[in-house]
Amino acid sequence: MPIRRPTRRAVVGGLAAAPLALAGRGAWAQGGGPIRIGELNSYSRMAAFAVPYRNAMQLAQDEVNKAGGIKALGGRPLEFVFRDDGSTPGDAVRVAEELLTRENVAFLAGTFLSNVGLAVGDFANQRKALFLATEPLTDALTMSAGNPYTFRVRPNTYMQTRMLVEAVKARGVKRWAIVAPNYEYGQSAAANFKRLMAQAVPGFEVVTEQFPALGRIDAGATVGALAQAKPDGLFNVLFGADLTAFVREGNTRGLFEKRTVASLLTGEPEYMIPLGDETPEGWVVTGYPWDKIDTPVHKAFVQAYRARFNDTPRLGSLLGTVVVQMIQAMLEKAGSTETEAMIKALTDLRTETVAGPVTMRGLDHQSTLGVWVGETALNGRQGTMTKFQYEDGAKFMFPEAEVKAARKG
Template sequence: MTAPTRFLRHTAALVSVFAATGAYAQSTIKIGEINSYKAQPAFLEPYKRGYELAIEEINAAGGVNGKKLEIIARDDNGNPGDSVRVAEELITREKVDVLFGGFLSNTGLAITDFAKQRKVFFLASEPLTDKIVWENGNRYTYRLRPSLYMQVAMLVPEALKLKKKRWAVVYPNYEYGQSSVATFKKLMTAAQPDIEWVAEQATPLGKVDAGAVTQALADAKPDAIFNTLFGADLGRFVREGNTRGLFEGRQVVSLLTGEPEYLDPLKDEAPKNWIVTGYPWYSITTPESKKFVDAFRKKFNDYPRLGSVVGYSSVMSLAAGLKKAGSSDTEKMVQAFKGLVVPTPMGNITYRAQDNQSTMGAYVGRTDVKDGKGIMVDYKYVDGASVQLSDAEVKKLRPAD
């Protein structure tokens, strides 16, 4: 074979490889996902399973607009700086079309700002801070989970029914904890002006000194406690509080505690009769919930947590947005998400055009222990739309897009 012939054949082979690679790229929508997997495994391992189930279902049905979905995930170590770094990597090196994810409020805010600066579509799956859709909101960022304001507003009517005057608060000392307590105080005081806030314990995230915190709260002799600790911090607080009798004769209102991620590890030490938000997957009887739970258990031989619902619903939201947009183009996605309706395991949700917040709700009920395990009882689903601010109020809080 002559040199020119060998050269032509080699060139033809390279062209074939590049053509195949291009065809693959054109037939796939690449989605970048950013989260704190190492820092928050209790929530994010079930969350990852949730979005894996959604991807499997979507691709088995032919994908979106004739294209398969592919997720490329990165860990941000629970650090806002790392969140921005991996977001940049996903956009420039991996060439993803859209971004989603986030767990902590501070990392979520970092990606929200990145989306604004780089003009890339970002669906904040889990971060709860109101700033994502209010003060720091931008046209490129939408949020799935009910915000801090929404979840606190779901708990306030139940807290007011207690008719307690002396309240103490305990929370992790960063954006999520600070904002949740500020909102609770504001709403409670507006409805019950004679409330006395007798103690406040702000703890380092992941490093709660449960003994000191419990003793300080007990010394203040509150009638009721509002708690927003979660994860390992919650476990330490509950165990120490049980040991020292902090909760005896006192009502506790607690954000997130009814989520299986945080309630299940407590087993028979789980608190009783706390008013909580959570996810009682084991007794929800709606068709959409049963379908999701059955599919999840079949695939993973395990039960879903709330994170599983968030991961699943995030990808289903992106798929619905991509289908409506007919493209992964950023501007088309921004417009497609305005008023977008998405079926989820919690029923249909809508992404509001006025603040880019979904109407996903939460379950509100009380904790109990059954068969050595913490559960939620006497619960109800609160539609997120019922606890959102009016358009006029949102306009005052959110910068113009």
């Protein structure tokens, strides 16, 4: 689902472009114009997630503006300036620089891939600009590479892996295989799984590990190597087109039969919809069963999203809404777009979101946003989640002592 790169002066939500004058280190003139936020993401390469995410941000932005904008700043409206980050660290840093210097945005948000998020986090630290990382999952972003200017919204790799370990440890499966994309996110997820399972299951062992290149999996060779090791459990970290190819080949060869499968992200509609009737049943997954969450605030969100876009929400849609809600709460508390004021406001900020209350932990700049954990099932010719529950991220975060040790440098 490729999309065209927006023009340099693309304006979201019908607002007039109103560049603001740079007023010192990280601070922009407040005036009465829109509060411009630079949002860079993998809109072309990861469109299945990023486009619904952008849609929801536009919807939430319009709702904030219709309700009177940021009241602590005299009713100034929000204006997201969307850019494609090129899905590479070099391109992303160039785009981030452009957003700060040419578009005069108040701060940066976004990114998808972990290596890209790390690069933009380092850039934000050098430029002393706030960066709200929304999607990248790498633990390093808020641990060893953490800095005063970078905050993260989604539950990190450690948190989501720990949720899966808690869900499968009672099964007592000891012999596991791991398959993960060969870049920072996949390597981190594999390391977390080995660490957490070793603590939870006596006799745990990994009989084989496969790390195919991101977006270039040889499904036949990967499935063959996993099957040859004859594991009793499989920890899967693949997503997107790699996941679809892997599942198809695995189904054909019976890889998943009579095996426990724990799988990161597979329950997210972005990745389950392409599987269709090939969705394996009984996998323990993290995901987003949007059609079965019955809280009033979530039902209202789904109704508004479907009415606006004539489509069902994805996990990206939920995240985009949470991000705007968090930004609104931050700005109302800060009463300013000066960088240090926004950082102070965001630290330990509690936000009421469509997913429930979320706190941005000041210790490591990691939010407590959770995720749904359940099992995959077929509903007709489409995959779904069953036996699920929402896991509050606050229960699965890195221990404080570990955070302090990782961030002390």
